[in-house]
Amino acid sequence: MTTKIFTRPFTQQEPISDDAINAATEVLKSGRLHRYNSISNELSEASLLEQEYASFQGSRFCLACASGGYAMSVALKAAGLIADEKVLTNMYTLAPVPGSISNAGGEPIFIEINENLVLDLDDLSKKVVSSKARFLLISHMRGHLVDMDKLMQIVKENNLILIEDCAHTMGAKWNDERSGNFGLAGCFSTQTYKHLNSGEGGLLTSDDPEFMARAIILSGSYMLYERHGAAPNKEVFADIRLETPNYSGRMDNLRAAILRPQLKSLDKNIKRWNERYQLVEKKLKEVKGIKLPKRTAKESYVGSSIQFRIPGISPSDAAKFLEINKEHGVEIKWFGSDDPNGFTSNHKSWKYVKQQRLEYSDKILSGLFDLRLPLTFSLDDCSLLADIISECAQSFVSKTN
Numbered sequence: 001m002t003t004k005i006f007t008r009p010f011t012q013q014e015p016i017s018d019d020a021i022n023a024a025t026e027v028l029k030s031g032r033l034h035r036y037n038s039i040s041n042e043l044s045e046a047s048l049l050e051q052e053y054a055s056f057q058g059s060r061f062c063l064a065c066a067s068g069g070y071a072m073s074v075a076l077k078a079a080g081l082i083a084d085e086k087v088l089t090n091m092y093t094l095a096p097v098p099g100s101i102s103n104a105g106g107e108p109i110f111i112e113i114n115e116n117l118v119l120d121l122d123d124l125s126k127k128v129v130s131s132k133a134r135f136l137l138i139s140h141m142r143g144h145l146v147d148m149d150k151l152m153q154i155v156k157e158n159n160l161i162l163i164e165d166c167a168h169t170m171g172a173k174w175n176d177e178r179s180g181n182f183g184l185a186g187c188f189s190t191q192t193y194k195h196l197n198s199g200e201g202g203l204l205t206s207d208d209p210e211f212m213a214r215a216i217i218l219s220g221s222y223m224l225y226e227r228h229g230a231a232p233n234k235e236v237f238a239d240i241r242l243e244t245p246n247y248s249g250r251m252d253n254l255r256a257a258i259l260r261p262q263l264k265s266l267d268k269n270i271k272r273w274n275e276r277y278q279l280v281e282k283k284l285k286e287v288k289g290i291k292l293p294k295r296t297a298k299e300s301y302v303g304s305s306i307q308f309r310i311p312g313i314s315p316s317d318a319a320k321f322l323e324i325n326k327e328h329g330v331e332i333k334w335f336g337s338d339d340p341n342g343f344t345s346n347h348k349s350w351k352y353v354k355q356q357r358l359e360y361s362d363k364i365l366s367g368l369f370d371l372r373l374p375l376t377f378s379l380d381d382c383s384l385l386a387d388i389i390s391e392c393a394q395s396f397v398s399k400t401n
């Protein structure tokens with residue numbers, strides 16, 4: 001067994017840059033932290049962030065809000081979800097996704113995934129018919145994009161309303177189109193572990209004026225929607241402003257101020273993440289018995305985490321595999337556990353949702369491992385951790401071959 005030890009923490013992000021700290025200090029000095037607390041016609045930091053994010057994303061409109069989960073539940077409401085309506089979504093995702101459906105008053109219907117960790121489009125086609133659902137909230141979980149051309153064909157044929165959870169695909173593209181621009185809306189998170197870091201925060205994008213007007217009023221705009229940075233014309237709000245409740249969930253200027261400089265570095269950071277991802281991927285691919293999800297040339301992804309499978313590994317061996325990696329300093333998550341562990345959970349522990357049979361995907365999750373690749377890891381660190389995983393895997397993969 002390997003004597004190598006990894007000593008870096010898996011949850012440590014890079015420090016906030018000096019220009020972001022300076023921007024935050026300016027907001028603090030002004031005392032104008034609330035997004036509508038601006039002087040005369042100046043656009044607040046939150047409004048400027050909306051403009052800049054819309055421009056980065058290539059969307060007409062953008063709303064800055066409290067979290068990624070909030071963006072998703074507001075998107076469902078603004079798209080017209082009614083109480084107890086069914087929403088199709090991936091079975092492989094994290095708790096904020098079924099949570100946002102529940103928060104919006106909907107009922108999640110889980111779609112199976114395949115070995116590349118994306119939606120099983122045959123199961124989707126079946127369940128669109130059997131559930132009669134109008135909505136699909138797709139979660140591009142861990143940055144894996146399904147064949148978006150095929151997906152959009154199903155969406156169009158069935159008149160589905162598509163909302164994309166892009167918590168792990170901010171900056172990613174399919175066929176040169178940004179993830180988040182395929183359906184009615186894209187939902188992004190700026191929580192610390194995502195691609196921009198403001199502690200908490202969310203961004204909602206769309207090209208649809210009425211949808212965005214409803215989302216802005218829902219977010220709690222106190223009729224100050226004309227001060228938004230990337231909002232539809234005020235005429236669009238004429239009736240919507242009176243018909244739509246206020247579910248306060250705004251972003252403040254302090255968070256927006258530290259996000260704006262980070263957005264400028266996003267493309268550079270995507271390259272850095274992908275160098276790390278590709279290095280680890282290459283090494284793990286060499287291990288017989290370890291399988292990596294296939295990615296096609298149409299997908300330009302952000303490798304901020306990596307997933308691999310050891311098909312056929314038993315639950316007790318999976319637990320041992322995690323343990324020996326941990327003894328060597330490598331923190332791996334496992335999606336096969338029935339019991340939620342920190343950020344990692346699966347449908348069996350979402351007991352507020354009607355339990356559903358997803359045996360095909362359960363089998364995939366039972367051999368699915370996951371680790372973060374924060375930018376605080378150097379390429380040498382990544383090389384070391386891949387070596388440790390490869391060596392720790394030896395005794396387990398030999399059993400499954």
Ligand SMILES: *Cc1c(COP(=O)(O)O)cnc(C)c1O
Nearest residue numbers: 067068069070094096167189191
């Ligand atoms: C983090 C995350 C979100 C949004 O999370 P918030 O904590 O609400 O910002 C949504 N979907 C997935 C898959 C996530 O990992």
